[in-house]
Amino acid sequence: MSKEVERSEKSKSEERTVEREAIGKTSSPEREPNTTSQFQCWLEDGKKLNPFDFVAAEHLDDTRTIGIVQEMKNLTDAQSHITSYVSHDFGKPQAKPYVERVSSVIVQVSVLRNTGEPELMMPVPSDRNVYFATSKEVRFAIGADQITGIELPAGVIKQSNGDIVPVGLDSEYLLGPQAAHINVSGISGLATKTSYLMFILLSVYQKVDNVAFIIFNVKQSDLLHIHEKNDELCKGDEELYQKLGLECEPFENVEYFLPRGVGNQPNSDRPPDEYKLYAYALSDVYDRFDLLFADVPDPYHTLDTFNSRIRDGWQHGQVVIEADRAGRYPGDRVVVRTWSDLRDVDNELLQHAYNLHPVTPPRIKRELTRLTSSPLFVNNRLQEWVYLGEKIKEIESGKIFVVDIANVHSRTQPFVVGDVMRSIDELYRDPAIENRPSKLILFVDELNTIAPAGSTSAITEQIVEIARKGRSRGTILFGAEQFKSDIHDQIVGNCGTHAIGRTGSAEIKRAAYAFLDATAKQNIMNLAKGEIVLSTPTWRSPIKIGFPKPTYKTLKY
Amino acid sequence: MSVFSLKVEKDRWKNVGSCLKGGELILSPFEQPIEEERRGDPDQADDDQNFPTDKNLCLPLETDLPDYKKRISDIPFTRKFKFFLDGSIRTKYVGEYVDGPISFPLIVSEVATIVIEVESSKPKPAAFKKYLYFVFPHKDTNTISDGAYDKLVQLQKQFEKQGSNTRIDFMKKKEVKRDLRSSLLGKVRSIMHSLEHETAVVSLQRKPSDWLIMDGAIRKEEFMKLENTIGLAKSFSRKPLFRLGNKTLTLPAYMKRIREGERSAIFRKETATTTVEKELVFWYERIRTFPPMEPLGGIVKIDMKLPKDKLEENDRKLIDEMSSEIYSLRLPSTYPRQRWPSCIYPIKVCEEYMSASFLSRYCLSQIGYELKNAI
Numbered sequence: 001m002s003k004e005v006e007r008s009e010k011s012k013s014e015e016r017t018v019e020r021e022a023i024g025k026t027s028s029p030e031r032e033p034n035t036t037s038q039f040q041c042w043l044e045d046g047k048k049l050n051p052f053d054f055v056a057a058e059h060l061d062d063t064r065t066i067g068i069v070q071e072m073k074n075l076t077d078a079q080s081h082i083t084s085y086v087s088h089d090f091g092k093p094q095a096k097p098y099v100e101r102v103s104s105v106i107v108q109v110s111v112l113r114n115t116g117e118p119e120l121m122m123p124v125p126s127d128r129n130v131y132f133a134t135s136k137e138v139r140f141a142i143g144a145d146q147i148t149g150i151e152l153p154a155g156v157i158k159q160s161n162g163d164i165v166p167v168g169l170d171s172e173y174l175l176g177p178q179a180a181h182i183n184v185s186g187i188s189g190l191a192t193k194t195s196y197l198m199f200i201l202l203s204v205y206q207k208v209d210n211v212a213f214i215i216f217n218v219k220q221s222d223l224l225h226i227h228e229k230n231d232e233l234c235k236g237d238e239e240l241y242q243k244l245g246l247e248c249e250p251f252e253n254v255e256y257f258l259p260r261g262v263g264n265q266p267n268s269d270r271p272p273d274e275y276k277l278y279a280y281a282l283s284d285v286y287d288r289f290d291l292l293f294a295d296v297p298d299p300y301h302t303l304d305t306f307n308s309r310i311r312d313g314w315q316h317g318q319v320v321i322e323a324d325r326a327g328r329y330p331g332d333r334v335v336v337r338t339w340s341d342l343r344d345v346d347n348e349l350l351q352h353a354y355n356l357h358p359v360t361p362p363r364i365k366r367e368l369t370r371l372t373s374s375p376l377f378v379n380n381r382l383q384e385w386v387y388l389g390e391k392i393k394e395i396e397s398g399k400i401f402v403v404d405i406a407n408v409h410s411r412t413q414p415f416v417v418g419d420v421m422r423s424i425d426e427l428y429r430d431p432a433i434e435n436r437p438s439k440l441i442l443f444v445d446e447l448n449t450i451a452p453a454g455s456t457s458a459i460t461e462q463i464v465e466i467a468r469k470g471r472s473r474g475t476i477l478f479g480a481e482q483f484k485s486d487i488h489d490q491i492v493g494n495c496g497t498h499a500i501g502r503t504g505s506a507e508i509k510r511a512a513y514a515f516l517d518a519t520a521k522q523n524i525m526n527l528a529k530g531e532i533v534l535s536t537p538t539w540r541s542p543i544k545i546g547f548p549k550p551t552y553k554t555l556k557y
Numbered sequence: 558m559s560v561f562s563l564k565v566e567k568d569r570w571k572n573v574g575s576c577l578k579g580g581e582l583i584l585s586p587f588e589q590p591i592e593e594e595r596r597g598d599p600d601q602a603d604d605d606q607n608f609p610t611d612k613n614l615c616l617p618l619e620t621d622l623p624d625y626k627k628r629i630s631d632i633p634f635t636r637k638f639k640f641f642l643d644g645s646i647r648t649k650y651v652g653e654y655v656d657g658p659i660s661f662p663l664i665v666s667e668v669a670t671i672v673i674e675v676e677s678s679k680p681k682p683a684a685f686k687k688y689l690y691f692v693f694p695h696k697d698t699n700t701i702s703d704g705a706y707d708k709l710v711q712l713q714k715q716f717e718k719q720g721s722n723t724r725i726d727f728m729k730k731k732e733v734k735r736d737l738r739s740s741l742l743g744k745v746r747s748i749m750h751s752l753e754h755e756t757a758v759v760s761l762q763r764k765p766s767d768w769l770i771m772d773g774a775i776r777k778e779e780f781m782k783l784e785n786t787i788g789l790a791k792s793f794s795r796k797p798l799f800r801l802g803n804k805t806l807t808l809p810a811y812m813k814r815i816r817e818g819e820r821s822a823i824f825r826k827e828t829a830t831t832t833v834e835k836e837l838v839f840w841y842e843r844i845r846t847f848p849p850m851e852p853l854g855g856i857v858k859i860d861m862k863l864p865k866d867k868l869e870e871n872d873r874k875l876i877d878e879m880s881s882e883i884y885s886l887r888l889p890s891t892y893p894r895q896r897w898p899s900c901i902y903p904i905k906v907c908e909e910y911m912s913a914s915f916l917s918r919y920c921l922s923q924i925g926y927e928l929k930n931a932i
């Protein structure tokens with residue numbers, strides 16, 4: 001070795017010693033030896049560590065193995081609980097032992113990556129120094145150097161030693177083609193699901209070109225002012241945005257679509273200054289009755305017959321319903337152009353025209369009345385009111401459409417979402433449509449109401465279709481719900497990235513969380529407000545992250 | 558004591574083997590347990606030697622105690638005991654070395670001593686020594702050839718000069734008590750006691766007010782020179798007899814009277830001949846009752862230097878306070894370890910520390926192969 005190299009090696013080694021203070025040493029006892037996937041270490045007295053912290057252990061050939069803290073145990077030399085009981089003079093809480101027992105915190109670390117070239121996946125030997133991982137090591141451990149697409153800021157890792165490390169998702173795994181979609185779940189209020197999804201959305205908005213966004217607002221006016229700046233951002237939040245490489249600015253190019261309410265006013269809480277009302281004329285959705293009747297049981301497919309007859313018979317803005325030519329109900333014929341027309345069709349005519357059982361027409365009309373009685377369904381849509389299906393097909397890159405469904409009746413909400421989904425489907429299937437964005441992000445909160453587990457409804461199918469095919473065609477689902485187990489398993493299964501906020505014990509035990517190990521589940525149950533555990537295919541272990549407050553205004557109630 | 562390197566020490570073991578060239582080493586089976594597991598309680602055996610049958614009568618220095626006992630558990634005390642000393646041995650019988658008509662058992666022992674300091678109720682190591690000893694019979698035993706002996710003496714000096722972790726020592730004919738193998742083990746114990754003393758005196762910096770508790774009885778004169786030191790034994794001889802008024806009681810008969818939190822009277826041997834016997838007083842104390850328990854379960858024996866014929870009030874006060882402090886040392890317990898009712902926790906920490914420093918059983922067995930290959 002030349003003197004220069006020797007000096008450089010020496011200075012590197014000194015630098016490491018000066019910069020880093022060991023917090024403990026690895027331990028590989030006979031009964032719990034270190035393995036290729038995990039190692040253990042004891043912690044020096046007074047050092048503080050938490051689950052999800054990143055640590056680095058010295059390994060062979062001057063390499064380091066970086067891992068994430070999974071579990072910690074406080075070990076004493078008491079052999080059993082009985083030993084502890086005896087140590088207090090046979091169960092006297094007031095007994096004061098003369099000496100404190102020897103104890104140590106034992107840390108279980110899940111191996112993420114080794115710095116060797118090629119990577120050394122041998123178990124970490126015993127008695128090697130363990131340090132807090134540096135920012136560089138943390139990013140290396142999560143494969144920041146292996147990102148093939150665009151690095152999308154996903155939050156920050158807050159180490160217990162005060163280090164803040166920005167982490168990102170690979171766009172190829174969030175927006176396709178390698179994997180796609182993100183799903184956030186967790187207890188309402190504590191999990192900050194919407195805020196996190198909007199943060200990821202901001203990342204995509206600022207970092208990726210040729211993307212458009214459709215956001216469904218489901219809570220009050222939560223997302224009805226995303227173009228306005230958040231005045232409550234503190235300096236710390238601004239610094240975090242800076243650290244993450246994001247501009248601390250609200251969204252631009254936002255168009256709000258609010259549901260038509262009574263008196264042609266928006267049926268929305270605290271609407272933005274500029275918006276468009278949306279409504280549905282029969283001519284808009286005559287071919288989407290399957291979505292309208294999605295929650296109506298149809299065991300004998302009679303509704304299905306009705307839907308297809310209307311869809312197939314619609315011509316020049318109308319459908320003609322007439323009795324059959326056999327003459328059993330001769331002469332009767334009605335032209336239907338509006339919802340009122342359809343609701344007023346004679347039962348017998350409908351029965352004979354569509355060859356239905358006598359009980360079916362009253363049922364269809366009853367359901368139709370129930371489902372279309374809100375001001376959202378209009379006989380004649382004014383020019384200033386829009387049909388969402390049409391607008392969706394005009395969406396351009398860089399545009400954000402916010403569709404407010406917060407005050408829309410729960411039985412109609414799935415229809416609105418389903419209609420948008422089908423329009424997107426058509427947008428990407430129709431070769432005649434040019435200049436469509438290469439990626440379209442769909443933000444759907446309370447996904448469980450629209451695509452519940454076990455459902456076979458048309459709307460669920462629509463969402464499942466996006467989850468299934470979106471990866472290749474560029475329609476990406478940003479979904480959120482309280483309980484992951486409540487949503488359709490194909491949506492969960494096709495989702496590449498999962499973010500989980502605080503979750504209850506009963507929920508976390510369900511199959512939808514099978515990708516998490518027992519300790520990760522335990523840690524998720526103890527998350528604080530605003531903390532998220534993120535899992536993505538490129539990471540070997542879920543990681544806890546924090547993120548700044550939204551850049552846009554959220555109105556208080 | 559230098560940093561332990563297995564590679565370096567292996568070379569030294571080979572050197573030891575080279576000194577024995579010309580003979581043959583018949584290795585003992587690998588599975589054979591270490592020697593200390595085969596023998597009885599060495600502390601009790603050592604203490605038995607202090608009380609031979611014709612010199613085992615003990616007289617009380619306190620005759621005014623009702624029933625020759627005193628409750629000490631309620632006596633307030635300020636903490637005196639800051640240091641705790643213990644030693645430990647792990648011996649492997651390597652095998653039998655045969656050189657023509659003569660032979661001797663070859664043993665290798667790890668000898669460790671430690672002082673644990675208790676500061677703010679937390680135990681931490683204050684001084685530690687550990688060596689690996691090859692103990693050979695001296696040439697005056699006629700069991701080793703002069704050539705081999707001379708080479709080993711040279712190597713012994715070399716190891717000491719190097720500050721090696723491996724050491725060599727010899728057992729003279731006068732030290733042979735029973736069979737050679739047991740006597741070699743006795744020699745190792747003697748080495749351990751010397752090392753204990755060295756650790757307590759040389760390695761330990763303590764203030765005059767800091768007291769030291771050493772595990773076991775005070776047997777050697779050099780320990781008597783240690784200031785502010787007591788011996789605390791959980792294993793002790795059952796041979797002494799106690800003259801209490803006009804009765805003479807055996808130890809179990811006397812201890813039957815002693816309740817938890819009480820101490821016995823202070824005693825000294827009637828026929829004290831050595832300096833140790835003349836200056837040493839001792840008493841017993843029950844720190845634990847956990848029925849069913851044999852009469853001596855939970856009893857500890859305390860040895861203390863007190864070169865006076867009569868106890869003064871100050872001495873009694875000191876002994877009472879120390880007894881009370883020893884009683885409080887029963888917590889935390891070392892349950893379910895062997896003899897836990899009589900064990901104090903800092904000594905357990907000493908034992909754990911030394912145990913963790915010992916070579917593994919496999920490594921210890923490897924020594925035999927290194928020697929054999931070198932021979």
